[in-house]
Amino acid sequence: MKASKLLEPADKVEASLLEKLEVQRLPRHVAIIMDGNGRWAQKRHLPRIAGHSAGVRAAREAIETCARLHLSALTLYAFSVENWRRPKTEVNFLMRLLREYLKKELPVIHENNIRLLVIGRPAELPDGVRSDLERGIELTSKNTGMKLVVALNYGARAELVDAFNALLDGVRSTTTNGALANLRVNEQMISDHLYTAGLPDPDFLIRTSGELRISNFLLWQIAYAELYVTDVLWPDFNRARLLEALLEYQSRERRYGGLASESGDSYTGSNPGDSNSAGSGASRSNSGRS
DSSP: GGGGGGGOSSSSHHHHHHOEEEEGSSSSEEEHHHHHHHHHHHHEEEEEHHHHHHHHHHHHHHHHHHTTTTTTTEEEEEEHHHHGGGHHHHHHHHHHHHHHHHHHHHHHHHHOOOEEEEEEEEGOOOOOHHHHHHHHHHHHHOOOOOEEEEEEEOOOOHHHHHHHHHHHHHHHHHHHHHHTTTOOHHHHHHHHTTTTTTTTTEEEEEOOTTTOOOOOOSSOOOOOOTEOSSSSGGGGOOOOHHHHHHHHHHHOOOTTTTTOOTTSSSSOOOOOOOOOTTTOOOEETTTEEO
């Protein structure tokens, strides 16, 4: 099926891209490092906060597009554990912007059957932000469409620390000290204790603004993800840019360390080591499941 059957193009450029995009070859899970808001504002001699506001519009368009294309999950890197080092005025603005976004967009997200999930350490977020997030998670908890995963106060190293601590706490609570001493950990045990437990690993990681680094994002989960870096700054990453990225994904040959399949179709099936169910949609943080 062509993507044009699912999404109404805004112009001829989008129409052309949609005609080339095959729904059955889309990634199940797209993760995006939304970078470049500050540089976007600087280029226009605007304050950094103007770039963050413009970035919200790009996020809205990406969410709508991915949901209409029936992706299983979209993960957006919204605020890292390192972002607390930014000026207090900027951090406070980002928190206010998040609350305003939730107030305005949550009804639309719910109406479109999208399920909101949060990964990271939400217990360390301001009370108002945490309350708004909990309300959104609860409101959309029974939705069966795309899972919108927002990484807030997130860091992949912190996630792995929390996963191992949760795993050890679980063993301590159910076994004797002798059993703990003989504990052997495997990949599935670690995956089951990550914030993303229950979600498929990302097939496709997009980073805007041209920076060639992962920035402590989903280090475990993107082991087999296709990487796509564009010089486009996040506020300028519109629907056409996203469609271009998805077309690039479809041109990739995913081998997972093996040989190309004789049929040439390397997009079916799940990532090696990805035993998470695409339909379960559970989400973990260090404070428990959301």
